[in-house]
Each structure stands twice: as C-alpha cells, then as structure tokens.
Amino acid sequence: MFEMESRGELVEKIEDLVNRKRYTELRDLLLPLEPADIAILADDLDDEKTLPLLFRLLPKEQAAEVFVELESDQQELLIRGFSNTELKEVLDELYLDDTVDIVEEMPANVVKRILKHSDPDMRKSINEILKYPEDSTGSIMTTEFVDLKETMTVEDALKRIRRTGPDKETINVCYVIDDWRHLIGVLSIRTLLLAEEDDIIGDIMERNYICVQTLDDQEETARALGKYDFLALPVVDTENRLVGIVTVDDAIDVLQEETTEDMEKMAAMLPTDKPYLRTSAFDTFKSRIPWLLLLMVSATFTGQIISSFEDALSAFTILTAYIPMLMDTGGNCGSQASVTVIRGLSLGEIEFSDLIQVVWKECRVALLCGTVLAGANFAKLMLLDRMVFHNPITVTVAAVICLTLVCTVFAAKIVGCMLPLLAKKIGFDPAVMASPFITTIVDALSLLIYFRFASFLLGI
Template identity: 80%
Template sequence: MFELENERTELLKKIEDDLERKQYAHLRDLLLPLEAADIAALCEEMDDKVPLMFRLLPKELAAEVFVELDSDEQEILIRSFSNTELKEVLDELYLDDTVDIVEEMPAIVVKRILQHSDPDTRKSINEILKYPDDSAGSIMTTEFVDLKETMTVEDALKRIRRTGPDKETINICYVIDDGRHLLGLLSIRTLLLSEEDDVIHDIMQTNIISVQTLDDQEAVARSLSKYGFLALPVVDQENRLVGIITVDDAMDVLQEEVTEDIEKMAAMLPSDKPYLKTGIFETFKARIPWLLLLMISATFTGQIISTFENALAAATILTAYIPMLMDTGGNCGSQASVSVIRGISLNEIEFSDLLQVIWKEIRVAVICGVALSAANFVKLMLVDRLLFHNQLVTIPVAAVICSTMVCTVLCAKLVGCTLPLLAKKIGFDPAVMASPFITTIVDAISLLIYFQFASAILGL
C-alpha cells in the first residue's frame, strides 16, 4: 500500500496525464510494478477510466485487481466487457472469489457470469451458494491439491506440477481415499525434503484440525488465527473433504465481523456496504430502530425525575449534578461491557466465568468509585463552594453526590459485565448489550440511587 498520501496523489497525476496524452505504453509500465490492491485503489479514483486501465494489465494481474475492486466498480467492468473479455477474467479467478462476486451482483449480471463460466465452475458455484450465509461452506474454495496415500513423493510432485497452477494454494496438500474421506495432510516443505520413493502414507500428518461445512465462519476464522494455519480443510458430516478456507478469506470474515460488532455496539443495524456507498435512506433505516427504542426507554428516566419532583424543588442544587452522575455511570458501564464483549468475541470469557468476572468488576468498581468520589468531593468544596461561591453546596449535599457516585459506579460495572454474558447465554449477540442500551439502564439506576441518598441524608 502507499505509505504516503502525496505519493498516491503524485501517481494519480501521472496516470491522468498519460490517459490524457494517450501514452498507454508508459501507463502500463507505471502500473505493472504496483500491487493489485494499490492498482485497485487507484482505479477507484478514476471513475469512467477504469475499463481502459484494466485492459492495459496482463491477465493474471487484471484478475487480481478485479478481486480487489468494490462491487460497484466490478459491475461497471463486467458491463463493459465483451463476452471474450469476461470469460478471460473468469478463467483467471479463483472459485471463492467468483462466488463472492456472484453474491454481490444484480441478477442480470449474475446470469451473464454463469453463462460464461465453464460447466465445472458453474456447478461448483451453485454448490457453494447453497450453503447458509455465515457458514464455513459459504466462504470455502474447492480449488486445492489432493493426493492419495499410496502415492510416492515423486508421484505427488508430478501431480502438484500438473494441477497446481489452477489451485488457490499448493502450500498444503490433502490426502484422501477413493471416497474423498480426509486421511491426512502434508506441506510442500515436507514433500521437498523427503526422498522421492517415500510413500505419502508414511510422511503425512494424521492429526488434522478440520471444520464442517455448517460451522460458523467467524469461529473458523478464529481457528485459523489461533493455530497460525494458512488454510483449514472443510469436511461434510461424513468427513469427506469438500473444500478449504484460506487465511485471506478468514481475514475478510474477521474484518466484517468486527465492523458488524462495532455497528451493533453503536446501536445501529449492521450494513454490508462502505459508509460512502450507503444511501441516505439505508443509513436512516439502520439507525432509526434503535434510536426509537432508546428514546422510548429514556422516558423512564424522565418518569423517575418527575416522581421526585418535590425533592428537587426542596433542594434545587441536586439538579445540577444529575448529568454528571448519569454520564459517569454510563461511561463506567460502557467500559465494563466493551471489555467483556471483546473477551467473549475472542473466546477468553465464557458464561461459566460470570462469578469471576463479577468479582473482578466489583473490586475495580470500588477502587474507581472511591477515587472518583474523592476527586469530586475536592472539586465540590474547592471549586463549586469556594471559587464560585455556591453556598448551596454544603457538606451534606456533597455527601449525597459522592455516596451516589460510589454506588452508581458499582451498579454500572455490574450491569455492564453481566448483560453481555447473559445475552450470549440466551442466544443474543453480546454486542447488542453495549453502550447505548447499558447507558439507558444505568441512567435510571443512578437516579434512583441519587434520590434515595438525598432522602436519607437531607431528609427530603
């Protein structure tokens, strides 16, 4: 990727200049040393010049660039391709990339893609599309090297040389029997370091970590990250090898899942489009449901204030500190919930750890609450009373505020750490129990605590 923005800007100027002067040979030489992702990033800035730039690239590089483009640019290119050009691009794509493109395109474009795919590819595409979204089967590729256990190393290397150019990876080869049951695997390193007459059965690794076609794709991606694999074999319920998932696909899944969690934690419905590619009405639909729910739930906070209206009238100074107490409680709850949600997503925390999590948050809450209350007491006495000469800020009033602070922080931490785990236990996404939802709950709790202390200490 471009390290500096000015480097990217300078390159764009050169490209525009070459296009304007029709110096296509120079433009081609300018693009060839670049990585596919960088060329795709440049294409996104060129709008209607993308088809021309694309046709200047060699077939293999053009296919890599095509995969890196977003769906809008891909659709523009597909519509501009002749039938021959489309078939050439499709022939260079790996199967899982083709499936990703098919899933993003409108029906008329999908029909054209399938028409110009060879029968075997078309059959494989249809098979992968049958798997549920978010499953391992939906992101796998069927382009891998398979070997038989009776082969010698020499036979295996011959097979890799013959079939390898069409496979997504040859770093790991998978050993299967006549029924395609997964028996073992071995790396290209093992093959190269073995004797030519060694039998695959004797050198293959039989301790295999595999996933099933219906396993959740996020769990699969985390398995790849956990074990440091470049690929994971995908088997059906009868342990027949049907595909592999490579690390690049796993990275895409993790990025999508993190984005989805962030959107849920911000009280928005997940979107599968980039921000600038999402229409205004789509953005509105993603945000309004939670905004309506949170707005309605916030009326409970107003109802609590109304209930204690007489108490506030008797000690109006208490009103000034309501926002501070509610905000502090909401922030404390958000800190706890985000930490727990992240721990859940990384499989560091399970529901069985609930008591341990609660005990930890109680101790943290006590320390935080006391520290915040002490700082707040100093601020009330020195700033509010002495500096601003607010004589209504008395020791009893400060006691109400500081006592509420300690209890609010404790309750907020407990709510923030328990709700995500409870949500996970009953089958909801823990990310839903993030900042906005918890803040609304904590706001109501902090007000109840505040007015209870006010009644007890000030006799309201």
Template identity: 60%
Template sequence: MEEIRDLEIIRELLETRQYTNLRQKVAEMNTADVAAILEEMEEEELLKVFRILPKSMAADVFSYLEVDHQQMIITSLSDKEAANIIDNLMADDATDLLEEMPANVVKKLLANASADTRRDINHLLRYPEDSAGSIMTVEYVDLKENMTVQDAINRIRQVGVDSETINICYVLDAKRTLVGTVALRYLLITPPDAVIGEMMHENVVFINTMMDQEEVARQFQKYDFTAMPVVDNENRLVGIITVDDIVDILQEEATEDIEKMAAIVPTDKPYMKTTVFETWKKRIPWLLLLMISATFTGSIITSFEDALSACVVLTAYIPMLMDTGGNAGGQASVTIIRGLSLNEIEFKDAFKVVWKEARVAVLCGLTLAAANFVKLLLFDRVTIAVAAVVCLTLVAAVFIAKIIGCLLPMLAKKIGFDPAVMASPFITTIVDALSLLIYFSIATAIMHI
C-alpha cells in the same frame, strides 16, 4: 507517495493514448497496487485501463476491487469477457461477487461461464451466509495415499496453477475422506519413490462446513496456519480456507461489532459510498428505541419533582451522576464484549467476572466520591448533607453500572444474541434510570425531603 506518482503516470499515458507503454507499465506493477490506483479513477478511466490489462493479471486485479467497481466492470464487459473474468477468479471470490449482483446479471454470467466454474459456484452458494462453507475455496491440491512423491509432484504441476495454495497438499482416501496432509517442502526433500501414506501428517486440524466464520478466524489464530481444510459431516474434504480470507473476516467482524456497540445497524458498504438515506436507515432504529427508553428517565425526575423543588441544588448534579454511571458501565461492557469475542471469557466465568468487577467498582466509586466530596465542599460550597447524598449515589451508581455492564453482554451471548448489542448506549439508558432512583432515594432518606 509512490501510488500517487504511479496514478499520475498512468493517467498521462492514458490521456496521450500511449496504450502500449501503459500496458507495459501496469504489467510491471503488483496487482494489489494496480487495483488501488484503479479505485482512485473515474469510471471511464477505470474501464479503459482495465481493458488494457494483460489477460493474465486482469482477474487478479479484479479480485482486489471494491464490489461496486466489480459490478460496474462486469456489466460493462461483453458476456464473453465477463465470463472470462469469472472463470479466472478463485471460486470463493466469484461467489462473493455473484451474491452481490442482480439475479438477471448472475443468470447471464453463469450461462457463459465454464461448467467447472458453475459447479464450484453453485457448490459454495448452498452454504449459509457467514459459514465456513460459504467462504472456502474449492481450488486445492489433493493427493492419494498410495502415490509416490514423484506422482505427487506431477499432480501439483498439473493442478497447482489453478489452486489457491500448494504449500500444503491434502491426502484423501478412496471415499475422499481427509486422512492427512503433506507440506510441499517435505515433498521436495524426500526421495521420489517414497509413498505419501507413509510420510503424511495424520493428526489433521480441520473445520466443518457449518462452522461460523468468526469461530474459523479463532481457529486460525489458535493454530497459526496459513490454510485449513474444510470437511463435511462425513469428514470428506470439500474445500480450504486461506489466511487472506481470514484477514477480511476479522475486518468485517470488527467493523460490525463497532457499529453495534455504537447503536448502528451494521452495513457492508464503506462510509463514503453509503448514501445519506442509507445511513439514516442504519442509525434511526436504535435512536428511536433509545429515545423512547430514555423517557423513563424523565418520568423518574417528574415523580420526584417535589423533592427537587425542596432542594433545587440537587438538580445540578444529575447530569454528572448519570454520565459517570454510563461511563463506568461502558468501560465494563466493552471489556467483557472483547473478552467474549476472543473466547477469553465464557458464561461459566460469570461469578468470577462479577466478583472482579464488584471490587473494581468499589475502588473506582470510592475514588470518584472522595474527589467529588472535596470539590463539593471547597468549590461548590454545598452542605455536608448534599455532598453526602451526591457521593453515596456516585458509589452506588458506579457499582451498579459495572455489574450491569459485565452481566448483560454475558447474558446476551448465553441466549444467542450478539454481545456487542449490549454496549454503551443500551447500558447507559438502564444505568441512567437506576442512578436517578438511587439518587432520590438517598436524598429522601438523608435530607427528609
């Protein structure tokens, strides 16, 4: 409600051209709140308000905006104004922005940016996408072992304003090798003449530049840090990653997994900003593949056409058996995929996982079969033979579905694929075909059709 009220006030000040009051109003607000309000505005309004923002907060507000709004603002500003925004962004945010922009715009921005900004951005751009090196920032406080506490505090005053965080300072030797860390709070309570090398924490947990961003997020979760140093193969400090970047990564990875599990090619655009054609392109590949694979199910039914004509009632239970098998496989696959993503399950645990899922499958299958057996006899009024065929198939289908559902994601992870691909739609197609084969095989054996 407060955000809506602020939006109305800002719009009123803008319409009545009370620019001084508008500038004062936004200057008193949190930068994230200002960005949220700008996101709700039309492009023309957004640009006007952004130009009115105090220079000291413009870059911070800019960093919170969606990429398409960032691009719109950058292309609307003069070269000098745009370069000023880039110079005041953290290096990792500036790099993310430039990666999304056309090459000609990037070239112009870098030409007008400061030499330090160009160096930092070019440094980050050389790392593979989704690696620790590509998401780190190069703005941090570094200290030397032979510094005194007073020297360190003076160093923080000198470079701290432009640093991502000053809560943790990183101690380097002459070769810029990371040898320790010092928390700001210890610097504040330690005598000024104490030597950094004698008080630093030497057992440093660090991240390699080539580590995948998903693994980086796990390291943050494991150690509960707000920032972690990033080193190259020679253990030289090249940057740091902060927890705000990890929150973005977790959201991005979770969204990507959900889309893959729903048989959608992942996209980095919000739903409302994705065109119909783009949405079609992301969904149609898997739909085509699944449709083609589902033709095998039709082939199985066709091959048992004579059996079905001999006992037509069997046809009525095909959807139930296929759906139940698919649901059972989906339950197992989602559980295992989540366990794999959290590193709770590894491929070496395959036997334990299969053994557990097998017992769960038997219990679920027998429960479903018992309930279905009663329904078939009391409500559907079928023969005991038909009820037996349906219920035995149900047990077998659930068992096979859960085994496939737990094994496929683990096999995918082992050979280098994303386990999320082996989710409900893919597994359902396989289980449907197997369920039908089992169904007709049992029917043939019991009813001799």
C-alpha cells in the same frame, strides 16, 4: 505500497496519460503496481470510461487480480461493458471463491451472464457454494485444493502438484483423502520438500489434523486459523468428506469484517458491509435510526423518574446540576465493563461459565473505582464548587452525591459485565448489549439511587 500523498499524483498522472492517449507509458506505469493498489486508484478516477480502458491495457492475469479487488459497483460496471469473450477470459482467471464473492454482490441479470459464461464444472461449484448460508464456513471456502492419496510417494505427489498446481488457490498445504473422499491427513509443502523422494505420503502426513464443517460459523473458523497459526483449514461435510478449504487471506478478511460489525453494533448501529464513503447518506441513516429511536423512547423512564421527584428537586435545585455527571460516569463505567467482556467473549478468552469470576472481579474493580471517584468528587465539591463557584453545597449534599456515585459505579460495572454474558447464553449477540443500551439502564438506576439517598439524607 505507495504513500497516501502520492496517490493523488498517481491518479492525476493516469488521467493525463489517458487524455493524451499515451497507452504504452500508462501500461508501464501500472505493470509494477500491486492489484490491490490499482483497485484503490481506480476508485479515485473521475471518468467512468477510464477503468475499462486501464483494464484492457493490463495483462490478462493482472487484470483479473485487479478485478477481484474492485468494489462491487465497479465490478458491475466492468462486467456490463465486457464482450462475452472478455467476460469468459476474466472468469477463467479467477479462483472459485472470488467468483462466488462477486456473484453474491451482483444483480440477477449479471449473475445469469456470469453463470452462462463459466465452464460447467465452475458453474456447478459456484451453485454448490451459493447454497451455504451467509456467515457459514461453506460460503467462504474454495474447492480448489491439492488432494493426494495415502499410497503415493513424495515423487508422485510433487508430480501431481506440478501438474494441477497452477489452478489451485494454494499448494502450501495438501490434503490426503481416501477413495470415498474422506479426509485422512494433511501435509504441508514444507514436509513434502524436506522428505525423501521415495517416502510414502501415508507415513509422513499428519493424521491429527484440525478441520471445520461447512455449516460452522465463518468467524469461528477464521479465529481457529489464527489460533493455530495455519495457512489453510480443511472443510468437511457431515460425513467427514473433504469438500473445500478456507485460506488465511480469507480468514483475515472475515476477522476484519466481523470486528467492524461488532464495533458498529457496540455503537448502536445496524452493521453495513459497504465502506463508509461508498454508502449513501440514506443507507447510513437507515442503519443508525432504529437504535436511536428505541433508545430515545426508553429514556422515557429516566424522564418519569425525574418528574416523580420534582418536589425534591425544587427544594434542592442544586441536585439537578449533578445529574449529568452521575449519569455520564455511570455510563462510562458500564461501557468499560461491557466492552471488556464483549471483546473477551469474541476472542474466546471469556465464556459464560466464567460469570462468577467476572462479576467478583468487577465488584472489586467497582469498589476501587467508586471509592477513588467519590473521594475526588468530594474534594472537588467542597473546594471548587463550594469555595470557588459558591454553589450551595452542604456536607450532606456532598454526601448524597458521593454515595450515589459509589453505588452507581457498582451498579454500572455489574450490569455492564453481566448483560453481554447473559446475552451470549441465550443466543443473542453480546455486542448489542454495549454502551448505549447499558447507559440507558444505568441512567435510570443512578437516578433512582440519587433520589433515594436525597430523600433519606436530606429528609425530602
């Protein structure tokens, strides 16, 4: 893992060696680096021709590992430059799930070329996995796992692993199937190694295993891997036949992507799967404008509320000055509640049946927050705004503002915690019900409360 400071230097060094055609030195420089790091360096290279050159310098296996880590536009660039033999060599080194990931990102003509040069078994498997819907467990699984039979001895099993292991994504967990490929047990390589050579697999395997189905949501599968501390989970079809496995490294990627998506949705953006710096300004614009437009138009309500209380505002112009404070505090309170609930839902800590418990808790929190905020605000109004800034604030005006504050905090917390739960219940994505959406609702509520108190207490 190199430091970020040294990254620029490394890139310069690579470019310098390329210019001076010092290829042996260049190869020695790259050999000890991790594939993920070479991919990061490749991203910083100025000249398009350098990457294919680096790629050809590396040993086949390392080259393939780097290839998997590259961004898809660079993978495409490389594939377009490959001879058919080179393409075939790279494909032979890749694991199935990585190949599928690549195929999913490539334009049609590149996909055609990839499929043409994969061996027939691989092609069939790729096509199988491509059929699973996006975001399903099937779409992230690999079919390259170790399968054993119940009747094998530990010695047989180890022999089988030694023979077939090199092509498997992982040998850390093995799966025991019957003649109809039904999954009947799982077995870690640890259990296998710590057992006696003549133990029977059926006796030492774990029959109480957790498995997922091909159509299960990939995020749930990833969370299950994290929850149970597994290195891989078996994936079965509707008839409990073992069709693949999902490994923990893919689960981490899924969790990271889904979290990024959640954050994007919570900040009123449509999710994108490309890293920020690789997305064009226009694509970023496209992902941001829909919600901005919708939320802007829905602010019409707040505008109309203010317009309809114009007379009150012109009688007590000072009231206008506190609108931003009330709206912002409401928005902040609402987003605190909504973000907490959304995160709890996605971690599985909260579910819809907890609704009453959540609302009751938010009520108590709102009461505490509202009281403290109103108290602090009253002190500030009377001491700072009235004495120091000489704003025309009477005790009644201060009361209107502080009472509004308490009610707004209350409304914001309740709306903030309930909307995500209701969204989840009706099958919506709770993350969309986050801050910006709730702010818009709370804005309107806080203004209504404000003017209600004003007309009641100030007699306007």
